[in-house]
Amino acid sequence: MNAGTTPVVDGLQCGPYDREVFRQLRAGGVVCATATVAFWEDAVETMDALAAWHDLAEDNADLVLLARDGADIERARAEGRTAIVLGAQNATPLQGRLGFVRHFHAMGLRVMQLTYNNNNELGGSCYETRDPGLTRFGREVVAEMNAAGLLVDLSHSGERTRRDAIEHSAVPVAVTHANPRSLYDHPRNVEDATLKALAARDGILGLATYRAISGRYAGSLDEWCAMVARTVELMGVRHVAIGTDLSPKAGAAEFAWMRKGRWTRGEQRGADLTPPHPPADGPGAEAATAAATTTTSTENGTRTATATAPTADDTTEWLADASGLARVAARLTERFGFTAAEAAAVVGGNWLRLYSTAFRPRSVS
Amino acid sequence: MNAGTTPVVDGLQCGPYDREVFRQLRAGGVVCATATVAFWEDAVETMDALAAWHDLAEDNADLVLLARDGADIERARAEGRTAIVLGAQNATPLQGRLGFVRHFHAMGLRVMQLTYNNNNELGGSCYETRDPGLTRFGREVVAEMNAAGLLVDLSHSGERTRRDAIEHSAVPVAVTHANPRSLYDHPRNVEDATLKALAARDGILGLATYRAISGRYAGSLDEWCAMVARTVELMGVRHVAIGTDLSPKAGAAEFAWMRKGRWTRGEQRGADLTPPHPPADGPGAEAATAAATTTTSTENGTRTATATAPTADDTTEWLADASGLARVAARLTERFGFTAAEAAAVVGGNWLRLYSTAFRPRSVS
Numbered sequence: 001m002n003a004g005t006t007p008v009v010d011g012l013q014c015g016p017y018d019r020e021v022f023r024q025l026r027a028g029g030v031v032c033a034t035a036t037v038a039f040w041e042d043a044v045e046t047m048d049a050l051a052a053w054h055d056l057a058e059d060n061a062d063l064v065l066l067a068r069d070g071a072d073i074e075r076a077r078a079e080g081r082t083a084i085v086l087g088a089q090n091a092t093p094l095q096g097r098l099g100f101v102r103h104f105h106a107m108g109l110r111v112m113q114l115t116y117n118n119n120n121e122l123g124g125s126c127y128e129t130r131d132p133g134l135t136r137f138g139r140e141v142v143a144e145m146n147a148a149g150l151l152v153d154l155s156h157s158g159e160r161t162r163r164d165a166i167e168h169s170a171v172p173v174a175v176t177h178a179n180p181r182s183l184y185d186h187p188r189n190v191e192d193a194t195l196k197a198l199a200a201r202d203g204i205l206g207l208a209t210y211r212a213i214s215g216r217y218a219g220s221l222d223e224w225c226a227m228v229a230r231t232v233e234l235m236g237v238r239h240v241a242i243g244t245d246l247s248p249k250a251g252a253a254e255f256a257w258m259r260k261g262r263w264t265r266g267e268q269r270g271a272d273l274t275p276p277h278p279p280a281d282g283p284g285a286e287a288a289t290a291a292a293t294t295t296t297s298t299e300n301g302t303r304t305a306t307a308t309a310p311t312a313d314d315t316t317e318w319l320a321d322a323s324g325l326a327r328v329a330a331r332l333t334e335r336f337g338f339t340a341a342e343a344a345a346v347v348g349g350n351w352l353r354l355y356s357t358a359f360r361p362r363s364v365s
Numbered sequence: 366m367n368a369g370t371t372p373v374v375d376g377l378q379c380g381p382y383d384r385e386v387f388r389q390l391r392a393g394g395v396v397c398a399t400a401t402v403a404f405w406e407d408a409v410e411t412m413d414a415l416a417a418w419h420d421l422a423e424d425n426a427d428l429v430l431l432a433r434d435g436a437d438i439e440r441a442r443a444e445g446r447t448a449i450v451l452g453a454q455n456a457t458p459l460q461g462r463l464g465f466v467r468h469f470h471a472m473g474l475r476v477m478q479l480t481y482n483n484n485n486e487l488g489g490s491c492y493e494t495r496d497p498g499l500t501r502f503g504r505e506v507v508a509e510m511n512a513a514g515l516l517v518d519l520s521h522s523g524e525r526t527r528r529d530a531i532e533h534s535a536v537p538v539a540v541t542h543a544n545p546r547s548l549y550d551h552p553r554n555v556e557d558a559t560l561k562a563l564a565a566r567d568g569i570l571g572l573a574t575y576r577a578i579s580g581r582y583a584g585s586l587d588e589w590c591a592m593v594a595r596t597v598e599l600m601g602v603r604h605v606a607i608g609t610d611l612s613p614k615a616g617a618a619e620f621a622w623m624r625k626g627r628w629t630r631g632e633q634r635g636a637d638l639t640p641p642h643p644p645a646d647g648p649g650a651e652a653a654t655a656a657a658t659t660t661t662s663t664e665n666g667t668r669t670a671t672a673t674a675p676t677a678d679d680t681t682e683w684l685a686d687a688s689g690l691a692r693v694a695a696r697l698t699e700r701f702g703f704t705a706a707e708a709a710a711v712v713g714g715n716w717l718r719l720y721s722t723a724f725r726p727r728s729v730s
Contacts, residue, residue, distance in 0.1 A: 044408050044460060051464025095409060099416025106471040 005029035006329035006344050007077055009351035010322065011206035012036070012087070012155070012177035014247035014254070017056060021249060022063040022082060027323035031077040031348065032067060032355070034111055034176065038088035040261035043100060046093035050107050053086060066108060070356030085355065087111030087176075089156065091122050091141065098140050105148040110359050111176065112145065113153040114138060114165060118263060123161035126187045131158025134165050146170045151358035155188075155206075155243075162194050171358050172202040177243030179208055180231055184215040192234060199239040204354050206243020207231060209319050221318040221331055228328075228346060229336045237342045241350045242328070248321045370394035371694035371709050372442055374716035375687065376571035377401070377452070377520070377542035379612035379619070382421060386614060387428040387447060392688035396442040396713065397432065397720070399476055399541065403453035405626035408465060411458035415472050418451060431473060435721030450720065452476030452541075454521065456487050456506065463505050470513040475724050476541065477510065478518040479503060479530060483628060488526035491552045496523025499530050511535045516723035520553075520571075520608075527559050536723050537567040542608030544573055545596055549580045557599060564604040569719050571608020572596060574684050586683040586696055593693075593711060594701045602707045606715045607693070613686045 010025075010033040017035065025033055037049040057066045067073045067083035076083035086109050093109070094100045104112070114134075115125045122138035124131025134142070142165055145152055152173040154162040166173055175198065181189035190198075195205060207228060211218035217227040231240045247254070260266075318324055329347045332338040338346070375390075375398040382400065390398055402414040422431045432438050432448035441448035451474050458474070459465045469477070479499075480490045487503035489496025499507070507530055510517055517538040519527040531538055540563065546554035555563075560570060572593060576583035582592040596605045612619070625631075683689055694712045697703040703711070 043412065047408065047465060047468050048462065051462065051468065054464060054467065097413065097416065099419060100412060102419065103412050103416065103472050106473070107468050108471070 005326055006340075007031040007348040007352075008242065008325045008328070009348040009355075010034065010246070010325065011174065011204070011241055011243035011351050012153075012208075012245055013322075014245065014250060014258075016249045016254065018249065019060055019063065021321070022060055024248070024321040024323045025082045026063060026080075028321075028325035030082050030322050030325060032073045032083040032085060032351065033322070034085040034087045036089050037086050037109070038090055038093050039116060039258050040090060040092055040263075041088075043093050043095045043097075046088065046104070046109075047107065050086060050109070053084070053108075057084065068108060068110070069359050070352065073352060073355065085110050087113075087151075087153065089113045089153070090116035091120060092116075094141070096121060096137075098137070098144055101141060101144040101150060102148045105150055105361070109150065110355075111151040111153050111174075113155055113157070113176075114141070114161065115157045117156060117259075117261075119158075123164070124158035125161075126156055126158050128158065131160040133158075133160040133163075134168060138165070139168055142169050147362045149359045149361040151354070159191055159194055162190065163197060166194070166197050166201050166203060169201070171362075172204070172354055173198070174204045174206065174354060174358075175243075176204075176206040177208045177245045178205065179213055179217070179227065180205075180234060182234070183227055183230060184213060184217065186213045188213045195231075195235050195239075199235040202239070202354075204239050204241050204350055205231065205235060206241045206351070209242075209244045209246070209316055211316060218316045221324075221327055222335065224318065225328065225331050225336050228332065229338075232342075232346070237338075237345055238350060240346050242325065242347060244319065244322070244325070246319070246322055370691055371705075372396040372713040372717075373607065373690045373693070374713040374720075375399065375611070375690065376539065376569070376606055376608035376716050377518075377573075377610055378687070379610065379615060379623075381614045381619065383614065384425055384428065386686070387425055389613070389686040389688045390447045391428060391445075393686075393690035395447055395687050395690060397438045397448040397450060397716065398687070399450040399452045401454050402451050402474070403455055403458050404481060404623050405455060405457055405628070406453075408458050408460045408462075411453065411469070411474075412472065415451060415474070418449070418473075422449060433473060433475070434724050435717065438717060438720065450475050452478075452516075452518065454478045454518070455481035456485060457481075459506070461486060461502075463502070463509055466506060466509040466515060467513045470515055470726070474515065475720075476516045476518050476539075478520055478522070478541075479506070480522045480526065482521060482626075484523075488529070489523035490526075491521055491523050493523065496525040498523075498525040498528075499533060503530070504533055507534050512727045514724045514726040516719065524556055524559055527555065528562060531559070531562050531566050531568060534566070536727075537569070537719055538563070539569045539571065539719060539723075540608075541569075541571040542573045542610045543570065544578055544582070544592065545570075545599060547599070548592055548595060549578060549582065551578045553578045560596075560600050560604075564600040567604070567719075569604050569606050569715055570596065570600060571606045571716070574607075574609045574611070574681055576681060583681045586689075586692060587700065589683065590693065590696050590701050593697060594703075597707075597711070602703075602710055603715060605711050607690065607712060609684065609687070609690070611684070611687055 008030045010030055013033050014036045038046045057064050064082045064084050065076050067085050073083040114122045117127045118125050119128045122141055123134045142152055152169050153176045154165055155175050155177050175190055179189045182192050217223045329343040332343040373394045375395055378398050379401045403411045422429050429447045429449050430441050432450050438448040458469055479487045482492050483490050484493045487506055488499045507517055517534050518541045519530055520540050520542050540555055544554045547557050582588045694708040697708040
């Protein structure tokens with residue numbers, strides 16, 4: 001990373017990781033990235049994933065470290081390494097236990113999404129027909145996450161659950177990887193009223209880069225920066241950040257796990273679902289859109305859905321991997337009227353501020 | 366606790382715990398006690414037990430705290446509370462995963478016995494006919510425990526496994542609750558040669574108080590102090606401590622779980638096994654001896670074995686609960702020739718020294 005590069009924080013990525021990916025992070029000026037350790041994994045499976053990360057980080061200690069707090073991230077930046085924050089995209093690691101929130105914080109987890117692609121015991125998913133909102137257990141978990149020092153992530157949650165959690169949380173929350181629904185109409189994206197409520201509680205939206213939920217805004221760096229600028233107009237520059245959902249090394253097995261978990265044997269609904277109005281009743285919407293528009297940086301399995309080898313068209317043009325993130329700050333200042341400080345906030349500073357707050361335990365046991 | 370009471374550390378107890386038990390600990394001058402959270406429990410079950418301890422300790426914060434290091438124990442002593450150290454009497458929480466050693470340390474576990482009443486993937490139990498010694502995985506786990514900051518406990522292990530682990534561990538280890546076999550011949554007790562090897566590596570034997578493995582030494586405080594004195598002659602005063610195995614509130618369900626786990630539906634061998642030469646092929650030996658001699662302070666289920674209500678004879682006469690431990694130091698100095706410093710080392714100081722060393726992580730991840 002060049003000394004002059006603006007520090008980048010990517011609020012959501014998926015694996016698998018290896019030294020090449022770590023080098024891409026360095027090339028992208030990424031001082032911190034949150035990596036997904038669980039989609040449908042239960043407690044023991046998530047502990048396996050955390051243990052694997054301990055080994056991977058030790059084996060690549062010249063490039064990365066596992067971050068437990070803001071000081072670790074600052075240390076990584078000072079040492080020219082990338083701080084990896086470990087996050088879960090589901091509450092399955094808890095196995096219904098409130099007490100496991102502190103256990104997973106102790107084991108290093110720092111971010112947890114309340115729901116993934118299905119309604120669960122905490123609340124509703126964006127892909128279900130009806131979102132019942134944050135449940136009683138969900139409220140208990142949010143309060144416990146506030147106390148333990150885990151960031152509440154509402155990315156795949158339904159709008160009602162999002163609004164309930166924004167209101168209920170004593171600490172600012174995040175939608176780590178999604179876009180405004182007013183810019184691209186997709187069930188994974190977030191309604192303007194929710195985004196304003198999120199900003200009012202000092203929360204953050206991490207803008208995603210993959211085409212399935214970005215549409216034309218995934219087409220070029222300029223298009224994506226235009227989405228950043230419009231979202232900043234909507235929420236304020238303090239509340240917009242990056243959450244790429246990049247997974248450059250994921251293959252068919254990883255995408256199948258994300259899409260199907262253990263809850264369905266069915267094919268994803270797939271290619272009959274087309275934007276701008278994909279149905280809100282299944283996670284196939286994302287994969288379907290991705291299949292139609294060919295991008296690798298989707299969370300829901302382009303390659304599996306299309307069942308073809310990647311091609312040149314199979315990438316988000318400007319962001320095949322994290323190295324492309326190094327260009328964002330300069331483009332925002334050069335063509336979109338951002339000051340250097342504003343661009344720095346969006347590409348990294350906003351996440352650093354929220355992480356430093358949200359990862360701090362508020363009670364001891 | 367009287368200000369003048371010599372601080373006591375009990376290296377091994379079993380539950381269940383409640384405020385009455387915590388008050389008994391205070392009355393006994395017990396500044397620190399290691400409580401068992403797992404006998405046969407798997408990872409998730411042990412996490413449930415740890416979470417329950419978090420809640421119990423918070424609900425009784427005027428009497429106890431959960432100790433993670435020597436500083437926490439010192440704080441408990443200064444504040445007139447009892448520091449609870451959390452320990453496992455089996456490696457079942459690991460579920461065969463080396464990486465879970467650090468996870469359980471992160472969640473607060475500080476002591477782990479390599480084997481309980483059966484041979485396992487780490488090594489041999491004292492109750493099996495053949496002890497194959499510390500396995501390759503057992504060696505990995507011992508090294509990982511050294512690095513993470515978990516005390517290696519060899520109480521229910523076979524003699525070969527004990528000797529292997531004493532030799533292999535880079536940090537002093539313990540037999541937290543057993544007696545010298547030369548004083549009372551029982552498979553749970555430890556051969557003199559092993560005790561000398563343990564002392565040579567600066568390890569500790571915690572002397573148990575329950576009759577099943579103590580025989581006449583459980584009969585009175587004087588008898589038990591005589592066992593202390595003889596063990597000190599054998600190992601040196603720096604290497605002898607207390608490990609009562611007290612479980613004053615345990616009932617039939619707890620004892621059945623300890624004795625049978627999920628590995629047998631059978632009755633314990635029971636009453637046909639009599640000291641001084643109980644067979645070395647089954648955990649029934651302890652319960653059987655206990656049944657014959659009626660004590661409640663056994664780990665292996667007196668009440669279940671006898672299936673009778675407790676009676677006045679059903680207790681170790683001098684130690685119905687932990688409050689009786691307050692008398693040990695004075696008796697050692699008054700009748701057994703210990704200096705005050707020697708008595709203080711045996712009743713508490715030796716454990717404090719070992720805990721401060723063994724609970725300290727030696728690598729970071």
